[in-house]
Amino acid sequence: MKISEAYDRVKAIDWEPSYITPEQKTVETTKFHIHNTKPNDPFKTFVREYCEQELEKDDRHYALLEAAARLNTGEPDARWVEGMKFGLSNLVGVEYAAARAMGRMARTVAPVELRQGYMMQMLDEMRHSNLEMNVIRHHMRSWKDPVGFDVAAKAGASSVGSSIFRSMVEDLITSDPVETAIGLQVFVETAYTNLFFVGLSSHASAHGDDMLASTLLTIQSDEARHMANGWSTLSSLLQDDRNLPMIQKAMDKWSWRIHCSFGLGNMLFGDYFVRKRTESAKEMTMRWVFDDFYGGFYQKLEKFGIKPPPHLDEMITDLDWMSHSAAIYIFGAWPTFFHRYDGLNDDDFEWFEKKYPGFYKHFGGFWEAYGKCTDPEEGKLILKEMGGLPNFCQVCQRPTIFPRPDISQQRAFKLKDQTFIFCSDGCQEIFLEEPHHYVGFKNFYDLYEGKELSEIIQELGFVRADGKTLMAQPELEPKRLWTLDDVRKANYIVERPQPPAFR
Amino acid sequence: MSTIKANHTVSAKLMGGEEAGIICDLMEELHEHVDIIDSGSYVSIETQQEELIFDMEEITEVMGHSYSVSNFLSILTTYKGFIEVNDDNVVIRDNG
Numbered sequence: 236m237k238i239s240e241a242y243d244r245v246k247a248i249d250w251e252p253s254y255i256t257p258e259q260k261t262v263e264t265t266k267f268h269i270h271n272t273k274p275n276d277p278f279k280t281f282v283r284e285y286c287e288q289e290l291e292k293d294d295r296h297y298a299l300l301e302a303a304a305r306l307n308t309g310e311p312d313a314r315w316v317e318g319m320k321f322g323l324s325n326l327v328g329v330e331y332a333a334a335r336a337m338g339r340m341a342r343t344v345a346p347v348e349l350r351q352g353y354m355m356q357m358l359d360e361m362r363h364s365n366l367e368m369n370v371i372r373h374h375m376r377s378w379k380d381p382v383g384f385d386v387a388a389k390a391g392a393s394s395v396g397s398s399i400f401r402s403m404v405e406d407l408i409t410s411d412p413v414e415t416a417i418g419l420q421v422f423v424e425t426a427y428t429n430l431f432f433v434g435l436s437s438h439a440s441a442h443g444d445d446m447l448a449s450t451l452l453t454i455q456s457d458e459a460r461h462m463a464n465g466w467s468t469l470s471s472l473l474q475d476d477r478n479l480p481m482i483q484k485a486m487d488k489w490s491w492r493i494h495c496s497f498g499l500g501n502m503l504f505g506d507y508f509v510r511k512r513t514e515s516a517k518e519m520t521m522r523w524v525f526d527d528f529y530g531g532f533y534q535k536l537e538k539f540g541i542k543p544p545p546h547l548d549e550m551i552t553d554l555d556w557m558s559h560s561a562a563i564y565i566f567g568a569w570p571t572f573f574h575r576y577d578g579l580n581d582d583d584f585e586w587f588e589k590k591y592p593g594f595y596k597h598f599g600g601f602w603e604a605y606g607k608c609t610d611p612e613e614g615k616l617i618l619k620e621m622g623g624l625p626n627f628c629q630v631c632q633r634p635t636i637f638p639r640p641d642i643s644q645q646r647a648f649k650l651k652d653q654t655f656i657f658c659s660d661g662c663q664e665i666f667l668e669e670p671h672h673y674v675g676f677k678n679f680y681d682l683y684e685g686k687e688l689s690e691i692i693q694e695l696g697f698v699r700a701d702g703k704t705l706m707a708q709p710e711l712e713p714k715r716l717w718t719l720d721d722v723r724k725a726n727y728i729v730e731r732p733q734p735p736a737f738r
Numbered sequence: 739m740s741t742i743k744a745n746h747t748v749s750a751k752l753m754g755g756e757e758a759g760i761i762c763d764l765m766e767e768l769h770e771h772v773d774i775i776d777s778g779s780y781v782s783i784e785t786q787q788e789e790l791i792f793d794m795e796e797i798t799e800v801m802g803h804s805y806s807v808s809n810f811l812s813i814l815t816t817y818k819g820f821i822e823v824n825d826d827n828v829v830i831r832d833n834g
Contacts, residue, residue: 237825238823239824277820277822277823278821278823280823284808287808288812291809292812295812429816432815432816433816436779436780437778437779439779440778441778445779448779449753452753452779456753456811456812456813456814456816458816459811459814459815459816459817462821463821526743527745527818529742530742530744531747532818534743534745543742547742
């Protein structure tokens with residue numbers, strides 16, 4: 236029997252139960268009109284075939300993991316592996332949240348094809364979470380300084396960098412369930428995970444981290460089906476004109492939201508956690524996201540009445556400085572993280588000036604200062620030399636230094652008797668649509684204002700087994716490791732910065 | 739505000755390895771319009787034509803053993819375009 240015929244027969248087995256109403260059957264409601272649409276599932280996947288395929292993928296990948304554990308495959312590049320302590324810490328929780336999101340979506344929509352796709356995606360996301368934890372464990376066992384990998388899952392919930400990804404994914408899993416499809420399957424999975432999981436896999440491989448390369452590629456092979464889920468959902472929604480304004484609103488929101496989170500991660504990792512470069516993170520993002528996704532997928536939605544995102548121009552010009560602004564933040568706040576840092580050298584400066592003209596003028600000063608603040612004997616913390624951390628955006632949780640600290644778009648806003656800070660027009664607009672969605676997020680200052688830095692590091696748990704040496708270090712191979720005592724001597728007390736001008 | 743420039747490239751990206759190498763060689767041989775880009779961990783099979791068709795019978799012949807859609811999807815890491823999975827082939831099109 237042909238697959239399409241078998242698929243139609245299986246779909247026909249679906250029924251409406253007599254003991255509950257159709258409304259009672261869908262556990263969560265949606266504002267979108269989707270119940271009577273006729274979706275198409277391009278993969279037509281049955282559970283049996285799905286399980287066979289995933290078994291084959293896992294057999295191939297875990298055989299590599301087994302081999303990597305046994306064979307001496309050489310030491311990967313330290314700048315990359317240390318950076319991945321932070322990178323991987325964010326993914327595990329994001330995947331788990333995506334699984335929850337799929338569960339919500341499966342019990343919201345009526346069409347059985349969509350439900351089937353979502354439920355398989357739910358299994359995929361749990362697989363991804365496991366794959367990422369397994370590669371973390373592999374690195375924990377094989378990397379010369381495993382500290383930091385051991386706290387990855389916990390750090391994903393608490394580090395100052397992780398709040399960017401956490402706020403995005405918490406927004407996703409608490410939005411309207413069908414809006415989640417647009418945010419997750421269209422923007423995260425069709426646009427940005429291609430760059431993150433496929434694009435960065437070539438970096439992983441070039442830096443000797445073949446296990447992560449294999450992990451990322453096998454994850455993305457499932458995302459290929461999620462992309463199709465996203466298109467099935469979107470094309471179903473587009474069958475009903477009443478959905479058009481809501482689709483546009485969701486596209487406008489999530490284009491910006493994912494640019495600020497996954498887009499930022501892509502840029503930072505692709506520019507600052509690599510040593511062997513063939514293209515800049517900006518060039519990669521332009522190719523994968525703006526040419527392939529916006530040019531090849533989003534543009535085709537215009538015939539349905541979908542307009543380009545309102546901040547498209549800004550998203551592109553952001554790329555000139557995004558990775559560098561992100562880097563001075565994460566390097567500046569190094570003691571609050573859990574990996575070793577590799578500051579820039581002359582080759583890096585030359586590359587960045589070539590790919591981002593003006594780089595040295597705007598960021599060189601920071602890197603010169605960073606180089607003078609790495610020796611614990613000198614006792615100088617770059618964080619204190621910089622004047623402390625900046626404000627954080629209430630929506631995206633990025634520090635409000637984008638696109639570049641001297642031209643940042645930060646602003647304050649008063650809602651009733653509370654002051655909120657935003658990084659941009661994009662985030663302020665998102666907030667004003669649904670303030671209740673964002674008011675509760677507690678940032679670094681809400682949690683730690685008034686505390687001395689060594690206290691915070693202890694509270695975060697980012698201290699080695701001896702109880703005094705920091706997990707994070709400002710260099711890959713320092714003469715001596717920084718300790719809590721060194722940080723204490725610098726006497727940095729967290730102070731909330733003044734709010735910016737109100738808008 | 740900028741308009742979005744249309745991009746009509748159709749592509750499949752396969753996980754690097756022996757099977758991907760064989761499929762790339764086959765596609766290059768069968769279709770003049772196909773470009774192969776090797777990025778180390780993955781290879782990209784691209785065209786500016788309307789569609790790419792991966793036929794399992796043709797792949798089986800060059801692979802030297804039976805090769806199914808399921809085997810192919812195990813190494814298809816991503817694609818650009820709109821995909822359709824059938825019994826004996828996988829088609830990726832510029833338009834959905």
